[in-house]
Amino acid sequence: MMIGELASATATKVETVRYYEKIGLLPPPARTSANYRSYGNAHLGRLSFIRRARNLGFGLDAVRELLRLADEPDRPCSQIDNIASVKIAEIDSKIADLKRLRKELYELVSACETDTVGSCRVVEALAPRGSHHLSD
Amino acid sequence: MMIGELASATATKVETVRYYEKIGLLPPPARTSANYRSYGNAHLGRLSFIRRARNLGFGLDAVRELLRLADEPDRPCSQIDNIASVKIAEIDSKIADLKRLRKELYELVSACETDTVGSCRVVEALAPRGSHHLSD
DNA sequence: CTTGACCCTATAGTTGCTACAGGGTGTAGA
DNA sequence: TCTACACCCTGTAGCAACTATAGGGTCAAG
Numbered sequence: 001m002m003i004g005e006l007a008s009a010t011a012t013k014v015e016t017v018r019y020y021e022k023i024g025l026l027p028p029p030a031r032t033s034a035n036y037r038s039y040g041n042a043h044l045g046r047l048s049f050i051r052r053a054r055n056l057g058f059g060l061d062a063v064r065e066l067l068r069l070a071d072e073p074d075r076p077c078s079q080i081d082n083i084a085s086v087k088i089a090e091i092d093s094k095i096a097d098l099k100r101l102r103k104e105l106y107e108l109v110s111a112c113e114t115d116t117v118g119s120c121r122v123v124e125a126l127a128p129r130g131s132h133h134l135s136d
Numbered sequence: 137m138m139i140g141e142l143a144s145a146t147a148t149k150v151e152t153v154r155y156y157e158k159i160g161l162l163p164p165p166a167r168t169s170a171n172y173r174s175y176g177n178a179h180l181g182r183l184s185f186i187r188r189a190r191n192l193g194f195g196l197d198a199v200r201e202l203l204r205l206a207d208e209p210d211r212p213c214s215q216i217d218n219i220a221s222v223k224i225a226e227i228d229s230k231i232a233d234l235k236r237l238r239k240e241l242y243e244l245v246s247a248c249e250t251d252t253v254g255s256c257r258v259v260e261a262l263a264p265r266g267s268h269h270l271s272d
Numbered sequence: 273c274t275t276g277a278c279c280c281t282a283t284a285g286t287t288g289c290t291a292c293a294g295g296g297t298g299t300a301g302a
Numbered sequence: 303t304c305t306a307c308a309c310c311c312t313g314t315a316g317c318a319a320c321t322a323t324a325g326g327g328t329c330a331a332g
Binding site: 149171 | 318320321322327328329
């Protein structure tokens, strides 16, 4: 399989595949006589893994760690669970943040419909406590 | 107020304050005879605004836009509401994404507690459909 | 009078890609 | 056979939004 085929099979850009190789996430494949990269199913599997983990919000370092663990099938699953659990906690806190945010923004938008910026609650709310305008 | 004081008052790093000045988000303050930046309450207000907006998930361009609008108190509030409404929609979709993610991760973690990586659901789930190990 | 905490500028590094620039390869049509 | 075109190669520069480093200046306290 050539790089373009691998890329489209995993919804990845060609440049990203080469980038993953450069940073050591994807092993260098064999080359054809024309120096083209030639991939097999192992590469497809590994790249799919990487892309799925990335979509789940893991950073490249976490992906590297997951791959390292996944490559040693005798390790206890709990090590992988630990990484995933940390990620869940992160996600929970992000969700909480976003909900607070949403509530704040929603209240601001519904509180002013015809006013001018001078009395806009959005602006007031973003200014520091006790202040009423940015140029105070 | 010196830069360090301003920074700690707004939970910002000193370098970030200087960075905001460099990209034109924060107006250049007066300087002392020793060429130190000297900030007043207007700067504190503006930086608080920026940090709060950033924490609310606005990108620097959106912050710039909000500041521009906030600086002209006669504009209709609806222009700011529009920006906020778009942001609310973005937040809703981010929350939905994160919830999906959380559910997936949670199911994986609760499905395997004592197994080894070889049969770990996390690894299987990350691998492409139909495959059972990365080096297939 | 020197130590230490602060300040200054300018530049390079970070993460995770993405986009050139400047070339080579391989196949299909005129 | 020529040539147009899609694909491949390497290497480097750019994006957001900072963060860190190098190499210096300033100032109050001991």
